[in-house]
Amino acid sequence: MGETIVDIHNLNKTYPDGTVALKNISMKAEKGEFIVIIGPSGAGKSTFLRSINRLSEPTSGEILFMGKDIVKAGKKELRTLRRNIGMIFQGFNLVKRLPTVRNVLHGKLGYMSSLKGAFGLFDQDQVEEALGILKRVGLEEQAFKRADELSGGQQQRVAIARAINQSPQLILADEPIASLDPNSSRVVMDYLKKACREEGFTTFVNLHQVDFAKEYADRIIGIKDGEIYFDGSGDDLTDEVIEALYSKEKEAVAG
Amino acid sequence: MKQSKMAKIEKKKFRNTLYAVLAFAFFIFSMLQLNIVPERLIQSADRLAYVFGGMFPPVLNEPLDVFGAAVESIQVAILGTIIGVIVSFVLAVFAARNLAPSKTLSFAIKSFAGFVRAVPALIWALLFIVAVGLGPTPGILALAINSIGMLVKVYAEALEEIDMGVVEALESAGASKLHVIMQGVIPSMLSAFIAWSLFRLDVNIRYSAILGVVGAGGIGWELVKAAQMSRYDEALMVTMVIFLMVMSAEVISEFMKKRANSATAQAVK
Numbered sequence: 001m002g003e004t005i006v007d008i009h010n011l012n013k014t015y016p017d018g019t020v021a022l023k024n025i026s027m028k029a030e031k032g033e034f035i036v037i038i039g040p041s042g043a044g045k046s047t048f049l050r051s052i053n054r055l056s057e058p059t060s061g062e063i064l065f066m067g068k069d070i071v072k073a074g075k076k077e078l079r080t081l082r083r084n085i086g087m088i089f090q091g092f093n094l095v096k097r098l099p100t101v102r103n104v105l106h107g108k109l110g111y112m113s114s115l116k117g118a119f120g121l122f123d124q125d126q127v128e129e130a131l132g133i134l135k136r137v138g139l140e141e142q143a144f145k146r147a148d149e150l151s152g153g154q155q156q157r158v159a160i161a162r163a164i165n166q167s168p169q170l171i172l173a174d175e176p177i178a179s180l181d182p183n184s185s186r187v188v189m190d191y192l193k194k195a196c197r198e199e200g201f202t203t204f205v206n207l208h209q210v211d212f213a214k215e216y217a218d219r220i221i222g223i224k225d226g227e228i229y230f231d232g233s234g235d236d237l238t239d240e241v242i243e244a245l246y247s248k249e250k251e252a253v254a255g
Numbered sequence: 256m257k258q259s260k261m262a263k264i265e266k267k268k269f270r271n272t273l274y275a276v277l278a279f280a281f282f283i284f285s286m287l288q289l290n291i292v293p294e295r296l297i298q299s300a301d302r303l304a305y306v307f308g309g310m311f312p313p314v315l316n317e318p319l320d321v322f323g324a325a326v327e328s329i330q331v332a333i334l335g336t337i338i339g340v341i342v343s344f345v346l347a348v349f350a351a352r353n354l355a356p357s358k359t360l361s362f363a364i365k366s367f368a369g370f371v372r373a374v375p376a377l378i379w380a381l382l383f384i385v386a387v388g389l390g391p392t393p394g395i396l397a398l399a400i401n402s403i404g405m406l407v408k409v410y411a412e413a414l415e416e417i418d419m420g421v422v423e424a425l426e427s428a429g430a431s432k433l434h435v436i437m438q439g440v441i442p443s444m445l446s447a448f449i450a451w452s453l454f455r456l457d458v459n460i461r462y463s464a465i466l467g468v469v470g471a472g473g474i475g476w477e478l479v480k481a482a483q484m485s486r487y488d489e490a491l492m493v494t495m496v497i498f499l500m501v502m503s504a505e506v507i508s509e510f511m512k513k514r515a516n517s518a519t520a521q522a523v524k
Binding site for chain 2: 092093098120159166
């Protein structure tokens, strides 16, 4: 048993319009675990990931990370915690007009002073480190191309490189392959898994492809209607469980 | 059903005719009210011919004064634009709905810009002449504040169009607000920013030629001087200099726009 990286207690999220997105979610994640979260659309997968780094403010609960409660962190403390959490998005979210390597360097902003970071005064070591990471995701050739000249799969690998450059303890990937073709999806998942193994960070990945989940995950969490419905290994995730997870509530129909 | 549709079309036709008649009546009324009668127009032809006759050939009695004034106009325009651009960008960050810390602040800044925009540059110049005296300073201030009225609006709109995903990505990596704006937001809207700023420089060069008329520095004053002394040949020459000034400004800003686009395409290393 490894050390616990994230410890979540009774996490709740209700949107201002009254929609309940997360209901009393409690879970722990260990160092180096590659956790895939599955569940039907609108079940709260995305809200769950975004609550962990507070891109979406939780309504109540506790998220212990590096011994601190993220939910209660002040502005400055939140910045420090966030730089240890990399995030990967469905839409890549790179600065399209800037070169690839500059986008990777953005992963270091959390460690830089206001002025240095604002003017992008990255030092030589940082640039070399960024180029090294780009090499690891197989993009050394594209380092000085504009980000929007790259294909979707390549852009997502740049986003992974940016996250690795944060030297994170935890990576949150919100539907990282939802807008990619099957081949690029596989390449992106391979690099993500490899980085997780090499760097030893914990990874949460939201996916809607169950087959990918079974193939890559150390552990699968199924979320349904804002609650954890399943938590176990890929082998425990039987067809019956999958069907139940993705089925709509039948009581209403049965009356 | 069909009948009511026909009736509707008929009604619309009638309304349009009514509007046309009213517009024509107003036109005639204005002509009479403003005393624009054919005989006056015909009479004016003589004097117009005299003025035009006096314009040729255009002369330049004091070339140093005129060119000095032209350079001053350009300086007024450039300084006014620079001040306007800087202040506008800062205000626009707080006015753009997606970046503003509060909706009230955003609304307040946008309303302020709207008000400033509604007051013409010439009025601002007159106000600043009262405040700081004659010369180029009120001209610079007038152009700066007039630029703010427009630039805050267009910058804020450009900022509102950026991909918020970039902002989220940098924030989630622990970047500060300033980092996000300088490293994520500005590169995303740079081409719009440059295009609007150069466009505004263009507009300001045009305005700066006029501002001299009320005594806010620059070449406009030379035009007024020549006209008041009935030196129409000089007035024409000054007008030609203004034309040249504005044309070359347009050519240069067009060139800079192209260069800026290719430069941002390569972006920073």
